Amino acid sequence: MTKYILNRLFHSALVMLTISFIVFFIMFKAGDPVELMLPPDATQQDVVDMRAALGLDKSFIVQYQKFLVNVSQGNLGNSFIYGQPALDIVFERMPATMELAVIAMILSILIGIPLGIISSIKPNSITSRIIMFFSLAGISVPVFWTGMILVLIFSVILGVLPSSGRGEVYLFTSAFTWDGIRHLIMPVVTLAVFQLALILRLTRTGMMEVLMQDYIKLAAAKGVPRKVIVYYHALKNTLIPLITIIGIQFGQLVAFTIVTETIFAWPGTGKLIIDSIQNLDRPIVVAYLLVISFIFVAINFMVDVLYTFVDPRVRV
Amino acid sequence: MALLEVNNLNTHFFTRGGVVKAVDGISFSIEEGEILGIVGESGAGKSITGFSMLGLIDKPGEIVSGEIIFNGEDLVKKSEEELEKIRGNEIAMIFQDPQTSLNPVINIGDQLMEAVLYHNKKASKKDAYNVSVDILNLVGLPAAEKRMKSYPHQLSGGMKQRVVIAMALLNNPRLLIADEPTTALDVTIQAQILYLMKKLSSDFGSSLILITHDIAVVSQLCDKIAVMYAGRIVEYGKKEDIIFDPKHPYTKGLIACLPKLDDDKERLYQIPGIMPSLLSLPEGCYFKDRCEFADAECDVYPQLQEIDGRRIFCHKVK
Amino acid sequence: MKFKNELLTEYFEDKLAVVGLVVFTILAIFAIAPALFSYQNPYDLTQLYLENSFQAPNANYWLGTDEQGRDIFSAIMYGLRVSLYVGFASTILSVIIGFTLGLISGYYGGWVDTIIMRIADIQLSFPAILIALIIMALWGAGIGKIIIAITIVNWVYYARTARGVVLSEKEKDYAQSAKALGMSNFSIIFKEIMPNTTAPIIVIATVRIAVAIILEATLSFLGLGVPITEPSLGSLIANGYQVLFSGYWWTSVFPGIILMVLIISINLIGDRSRDIMNPRLKR
Numbered sequence: 001m002t003k004y005i006l007n008r009l010f011h012s013a014l015v016m017l018t019i020s021f022i023v024f025f026i027m028f029k030a031g032d033p034v035e036l037m038l039p040p041d042a043t044q045q046d047v048v049d050m051r052a053a054l055g056l057d058k059s060f061i062v063q064y065q066k067f068l069v070n071v072s073q074g075n076l077g078n079s080f081i082y083g084q085p086a087l088d089i090v091f092e093r094m095p096a097t098m099e100l101a102v103i104a105m106i107l108s109i110l111i112g113i114p115l116g117i118i119s120s121i122k123p124n125s126i127t128s129r130i131i132m133f134f135s136l137a138g139i140s141v142p143v144f145w146t147g148m149i150l151v152l153i154f155s156v157i158l159g160v161l162p163s164s165g166r167g168e169v170y171l172f173t174s175a176f177t178w179d180g181i182r183h184l185i186m187p188v189v190t191l192a193v194f195q196l197a198l199i200l201r202l203t204r205t206g207m208m209e210v211l212m213q214d215y216i217k218l219a220a221a222k223g224v225p226r227k228v229i230v231y232y233h234a235l236k237n238t239l240i241p242l243i244t245i246i247g248i249q250f251g252q253l254v255a256f257t258i259v260t261e262t263i264f265a266w267p268g269t270g271k272l273i274i275d276s277i278q279n280l281d282r283p284i285v286v287a288y289l290l291v292i293s294f295i296f297v298a299i300n301f302m303v304d305v306l307y308t309f310v311d312p313r314v315r316v
Numbered sequence: 317m318a319l320l321e322v323n324n325l326n327t328h329f330f331t332r333g334g335v336v337k338a339v340d341g342i343s344f345s346i347e348e349g350e351i352l353g354i355v356g357e358s359g360a361g362k363s364i365t366g367f368s369m370l371g372l373i374d375k376p377g378e379i380v381s382g383e384i385i386f387n388g389e390d391l392v393k394k395s396e397e398e399l400e401k402i403r404g405n406e407i408a409m410i411f412q413d414p415q416t417s418l419n420p421v422i423n424i425g426d427q428l429m430e431a432v433l434y435h436n437k438k439a440s441k442k443d444a445y446n447v448s449v450d451i452l453n454l455v456g457l458p459a460a461e462k463r464m465k466s467y468p469h470q471l472s473g474g475m476k477q478r479v480v481i482a483m484a485l486l487n488n489p490r491l492l493i494a495d496e497p498t499t500a501l502d503v504t505i506q507a508q509i510l511y512l513m514k515k516l517s518s519d520f521g522s523s524l525i526l527i528t529h530d531i532a533v534v535s536q537l538c539d540k541i542a543v544m545y546a547g548r549i550v551e552y553g554k555k556e557d558i559i560f561d562p563k564h565p566y567t568k569g570l571i572a573c574l575p576k577l578d579d580d581k582e583r584l585y586q587i588p589g590i591m592p593s594l595l596s597l598p599e600g601c602y603f604k605d606r607c608e609f610a611d612a613e614c615d616v617y618p619q620l621q622e623i624d625g626r627r628i629f630c631h632k633v634k
Numbered sequence: 635m636k637f638k639n640e641l642l643t644e645y646f647e648d649k650l651a652v653v654g655l656v657v658f659t660i661l662a663i664f665a666i667a668p669a670l671f672s673y674q675n676p677y678d679l680t681q682l683y684l685e686n687s688f689q690a691p692n693a694n695y696w697l698g699t700d701e702q703g704r705d706i707f708s709a710i711m712y713g714l715r716v717s718l719y720v721g722f723a724s725t726i727l728s729v730i731i732g733f734t735l736g737l738i739s740g741y742y743g744g745w746v747d748t749i750i751m752r753i754a755d756i757q758l759s760f761p762a763i764l765i766a767l768i769i770m771a772l773w774g775a776g777i778g779k780i781i782i783a784i785t786i787v788n789w790v791y792y793a794r795t796a797r798g799v800v801l802s803e804k805e806k807d808y809a810q811s812a813k814a815l816g817m818s819n820f821s822i823i824f825k826e827i828m829p830n831t832t833a834p835i836i837v838i839a840t841v842r843i844a845v846a847i848i849l850e851a852t853l854s855f856l857g858l859g860v861p862i863t864e865p866s867l868g869s870l871i872a873n874g875y876q877v878l879f880s881g882y883w884w885t886s887v888f889p890g891i892i893l894m895v896l897i898i899s900i901n902l903i904g905d906r907s908r909d910i911m912n913p914r915l916k917r
Contacts, residue, residue, distance in 0.1 A: 015756055026772055133650075136905065140897035142848045142868075144855045145890045148875055152887070156879060163879075214416040220372055221411075222404035222431045222483060226396070236421050248759070255761030259852055263875075274856060277771040285771075292764065300759050312421055312467040 005305055012301045019293045024067050027286055028060060071290065077283035081276070086283035090269055090291050096166055097268030099173050100260060101253045103184065104191035109246065112196040113239075116203025121230060123208060131200070138197025143256050147190035147263040154186060161186055164265035187264045191256055195249060202245060206238035213237075240311045247303030251296040317388065318345040319523050320369075320491055325382035327361075327368045336594045338364040338377070340547035346491070346540070351517065351524045353534030353555070355570065356544035357591050362527045363412075365544070366493045369525070370407060371399045386491070405435040408484035410513075412496040414476035418468035424479055425464030428452070431486045451482040455512060474505040478512070485516060492517055493525045498533070510537060531570045535559045543567050546591055546602040553626030563626070563633045565607045601631070644910045654902025661896050665714040672708035677863065688882050698884035700873065706884060709870055710892050716866035717893070720777065721847035724784035725839060728846075732789035733835065736796025737828070741804060741819065751797075754790045762787040766849055770858040777860050780853060784846050795838050799831040833911055840904030844897050851893055867893040 051057050058066075070076065076086045115135075119128040155163035167180030174180025210216065211234050219233050220226075261270035269288060276284040308314050327339035338361045346352050354362045368379055371391060384391040386407065391399065403409075411417040419427060428448035432439055439447075445464070452460035455478040468476060477497065484492055494513060498506040514537050517524045526538060534541050534555070541558045543551040543566060551564040562568045569587035589606040592598060598605060600615035607614070609632045618629045646652055664671055673695070684703050691698045697706035739750040757765065769783040803809055804827065812822050853859035854868030855875075862869065867889045874886025 015759065018756055026768065136901050137894075137898060140844065140901050141894050142851050142855070142897075144852055144868075145871065145894060148871065148878070148886060148890065152878060152883060156881070156883070214411060214413060215419040217372060218409075218411050218417045218480070218483075219419065220403065221370055221409040223400045223402070223434055224404075224430060225400055225434070233419055233422070237419070240421060251759070252761040252763075255764045258763065258767070259856065262856060273767075277767075277858070289768070293760070296759050296761075312423070313469050 001308070004308060008301055008304050012297045015297050016294065019297075020068065020071065020290060021064070023286060023289045023293075024064055027282060028063065076287040076290070079276075079284050080281045081279055081284075082281075086287035087291070089284060090272065090287045093267060093269045093272050094291070095172055096266060097254065097257045097261070097270060099175070099184075100187055100191055100257050100266065100268065101250065103175065104188050104195060105246075105250055105253055107188060107192045108195035108199050112199030113203050116200040117207055117230065117235065119200070120204040120207035120211065123204075132204075135197040135200045135204075138193050139201070141193065143190060143194060143259045144263060146193050147186065147260055150186045150190060151263065166267055187260050187266055190260050190263070191253060194256070195253060198249065199242075199246065202242060203238060206242060207234055210234045210237045240307075243310060244303050244307055247299055247306075250299055254292065254295065318385075319348045319350075319387065321345040321383070321385040322369075323383040323385070325365070325368060325384065326380040327364050327373055327377060328380045329377040331376055334595050337547050338594065339368060341382070342542075342544070342547075342549045344540075344542050344549065344552060346523045346525065348490075349518070349521055349523055350540060351514070351526060351538045352540045352542065353538035354525060354527045354542050354544055355529065355531050355534050357529055359546075359591060359594070360544040361547040362529075362544050363495050366409065366495045366525065366527050369491075369493055370403050370409060371396075372403075372409075401435070404431050404484075404489075405487045406489055407491045407493065408487070408489035410477075410480055410484045410492065410494040410497050413500045414473050414480055415500065417480055418476060420468055422467075423464070424452075424466050424468070424471075428464075428479070428483055428486065431483050435487050447486065448482075451486055452479070454516070455479075455482045455485070456508075457482070473501055474509065477501060477505075477509055481509070481513060481516070485520060485522075488520055489522055491523045491525070493527070495527045496529070497526075499528070499530075513537075531559075532574055543570070546597060547594060548602065548629070549627070550603065550629050551627070553624075557624070557626055563623070563628050564603075564630050565609055565632070566603050569606075601629075641910055645906055648906050651902050651906035654899040654906070657895060658899040658903060661714060661892070661899065662718065664711050665718045668708070668711035668715055672711040673705045674708050675712070677712065688877075691884055697888045698882075700882075700885045701877065706870075706888050709865070710867070710889050713865055713867040713870050713889060714892065714896070716777070716860055716864055717847055717850060717868070717896070720781055720784065720850045720860070720866065721843055724781045724788065724846050724850075725843050727781065727785040728788035728842070729792050729835065729839060731785065732792025733796045733831070735789065736793035736798075737800055737831075739793065740797035740800030741822075741827070747797075750793065754793060757787075757790050762845070762849060763852060766853055767856075767858060770853055775858065775861045777864060780850060780859050783853075784849055787849065788842050788846060791838050791842055792835060795834050796831050799834055800827055803827045803830050837908050837911060840900070840907055844900045844904065847893075847897060847900070867896075 074087055078084060079086045079089055082089055115131050119131040119135075122128055151163045154161040162183050163186070165183055167174045167183035168177040169180065170176040174184060207230075211230070216229060216234060219229050224233070257266075257268060258270035258273060260266065261268045262274055265271065269292075272284060273288045275281075276288070322345065323343050324341050325339055325343070326337065326341055329336040329338055340361070342361075342365065344352065354365060356362050364373070364377070367373055369384060369386075369391070371379070371394070373379060379392055382392060386402075391402070394402075418424075425445065425448060428451070429441065429444040432444040432447055433441070436444075449460050449464060452463060457463055457475060457478050463471070463475075463479075468479075471479065477500075481497070492513075497513065498509050501509060510533060513524065513526075516522075526534060528534060538555050541551075541553065541555050542549050543558070543564065545566050551558060551562070551567045558567060559571065562571050566587070569585075572585040573587065575584055587606055592602060592605070600617055601607070601610065602617075604610040604614040613631045616631075618631050621628050621630075621633065623633070645655075669675065687699055687701050687703045689695055689699045695705045695707065697710065699705055700709070735750055739747045765787050766780075766783045769786065770780060773779050773783075809822060809826055812826050817826075850859055850866060851868030851871070854866050855872040857872065859868060860866045865873070870889040871886045871893070874882070874884075874889065878886060
């Protein structure tokens with residue numbers, strides 16, 4: 001077991017390293033930040049001096065090494081726009097993004113799985129077909145469209161929900177205050193719709209395949225009640241592979257917060273990155289990429305390890 | 317009165333391609349403690365017969381008509397809840413492929429104890445545990461107590477099948493249905509498992525329906541034999557009669573296929589042709605296209621003939 | 635493997651799937667020849683009159699006009715073309731690249747396989763939108779670039795599928811005997827094994843086309859997609875979003891509805907195709 005964990009840890013570290021290389025490479029190729037950092041009336045000599053001061057006249061390898069050293073010390077430079085350490089700024093905005101992602105994920109799971117199960121038991125019933133149609137619509141609608149329609153209905157036409165910003169925060173989250181909840185509803189629903197539909201469909205397909213297996217028939221032949229067969233014998237087999245998918249999907253969810261935060265002017269990292277890309281604030285972009293990559297790699301690692309605990313067939 | 321009496325059972329499947337009469341009007345019976353062998357090729361309807369006994373027919377299939385009288389009551393008329401009480405309890409089933417018949421994510425002990433607890437409301441978990449360990453020992457599973465915590469993938473095929481048999485026997489069933497219980501196992505294990513089943517059913521006093529394509533197996537274990545072809549029974553009677561004096565051409569063919577040590581033949585006998593698809597059955601006797609005795613008379617399906625307690629469906633037998 | 639006719643008849647048994655096919659065909663026709671159906675070419679500045687701006691849907695402009703007097707209906711026709719073009723072009727490219735790489739990876743194995751799969755793994759642990767975002771952010775807007783970006787995101791799925799099929803097929807008898815007969819590796823891959831990969835690829839493609847179109851729409855909505863001179867449905871929606879609060883809802887709602895209808899129809903077709911080709915869900 002420890003061997004497996006170490007193996008996965010090593011693999012994750014390797015991935016992080018590769019990503020950091022790619023990120024750095026892209027940044028390197030993207031051009032010279034010096035022009036941006038200096039005032040417009042700087043002379044050619046100033047440019048040369050600045051480049052030397054920043055170490056930008058050194059070779060690729062040397063710069064990469066310096067980069068790695070800096071990263072390991074948590075130094076990702078200061079934001080061109082905000083003037084403060086890029087990493088700090090990213091961390092500051094992270095909780096808002098995580099709040100959206102986590103709540104949306106929980107919602108998708110709590111609603112998606114039960115509906116998936118229901119539509120798998122009698123796949124051709126009216127209820128199932130209705131559920132399936134809505135789930136199809138759910139995965140067909142881009143995140144930004146869901147958000148926009150919600151804003152149109154609830155903010156512009158009905159005027160009952162705020163269309164932007166985050167509410168009052170209490171204990172790190174805005175979910176505990178009424179004002180917070182009012183601001184949370186639409187962004188969370190926007191994020192959750194796609195996820196929910198996806199989880200629903202995966203659960204349904206999984207359950208349908210499992211319910212056709214011999215061991216389900218044997219359980220029935222043993223006289224196990226139908227409800228137990230569905231919610232225990234079948235569900236357990238369906239949920240196990242679903243865990244890995246949900247883990248990966250969480251990464252997708254975090255990425256989609258970029259869109260959601262843009263629409264709802266939510267003060268998280270998504271809005272930050274879009275603004276930073278448009279403002280050419282390179283340190284923030286680098287910091288964001290590295291932090292996000294780390295989160296994904298960490299999630300994948302945890303899912304890998306969790307899986308060995310949950311699936312008896314791969315327990316080491 | 318017979319323990320189980322099946323009268324004119326019809327189990328049909330309503331598929332996109334047409335109605336498939338998997339079980340097309342069969343009748344048989346079993347006394348207490350008797351072993352009945354249902355023999356036939358793949359697709360003859362043997363397994364479906366077995367599943368029909370327990371009402372385990374999924375869409376698009378349905379028991380269309382007939383009676384299954386078990387203990388004086390017609391199972392066809394029973395509700396799903398009533399059937400759930402009987403399954404795994406008074407009637408138990410052993411499946412064919414041990415690799416797929418056990419739930420891969422639940423341990424052996426839980427799968428066994430479950431069978432006990434659902435049919436014995438007063439039993440405690442400890443009781444269920446003890447009974448399960450006892451039964452595992454009885455079926456010859458080595459290190460039974462340790463195995464309670466094992467998962468199916470940790471056991472070999474033969475061991476898994478023993479677990480499946482144990483599960484069926486847990487509640488002392490009056491009738492056991494074994495669907496090709498040894499087909500998926502190594503030849504060396506097959507004999508062991510068959511012997512085990514015969515011994516246990518006699519020890520427990522259960523009747524056994526043994527479904528198989530292997531006529532050699534039924535000739536060893538069974539008291540009565542029913543030969544099935546394309547959804548119907550073509551010959552039915554005592555084992556001795558059928559094995560030593562087969563009357564239906566199909567039965568004769570099946571027996572002729574068996575290799576005999578004292579035979580000087582160079583080639584094994586094969587019944588020519590294949591069983592017709594249930595979606596395109598011929599007019600008249602279903603076997604006629606493969607039968608060396610068939611003629612124009614066989615274009616009408618043969619009527620039942622009873623000869624010395626044996627039931628036959630063939631024009632050429634008088 | 636079922637025969638084509640059987641598959642087609644089975645497809646048409648589901649009413650909803652047929653609706654999906656019909657709707658998609660209609661939209662595709664609009665997209666191929668928008669000039670035939672639209673009132674004006676909204677990107678020809680000589681056809682625009684500012685005094686027509688922000689008209690609500692009326693007899694002249696069925697779906698209203700935007701801030702420059704562009705007919706929304708026409709804009710949607712042209713936008714459809716861009717959306718579909720990007721979606722299909724990137725899918726075709728991804729299929730070709732992914733398929734080829736997957737076949738090579740699966741057939742030759744060894745370090746080629748390891749490298750390709752490692753790259754795929756790393757890429758898969760990243761959400762598509764992030765990858766596309768970075769590419770667009772760094773290399774700038776442009777239809778060609780966005781097609782490349784989406785291709786880079788999607789090739790992995792086709793590669794893995796193709797590789798999976800190759801791995802299971804190459805051990806089979808027909809492949810082995812072809813080798814024993816002296817067929818070159820190239821021929822074996824393309825003549826013997828490839829036909830077996832068509833069905834799984836179609837299954838994956840039907841999912842990924844919709845994803846590609848959504849991805850392009852999202853990027854355009856964020857301003858990082860197609861250029862303003864050739865807007866796709868996503869850009870139209872983004873444009874309209876800015877005036878949503880002033881009450882000019884038609885500029886974004888109508889393009890959005892058409893986008894949604896497009897994707898739903900693709901998914902209906904895809905769902906049905908997958909169901910009829912999936913042997914595991916049949917008795």
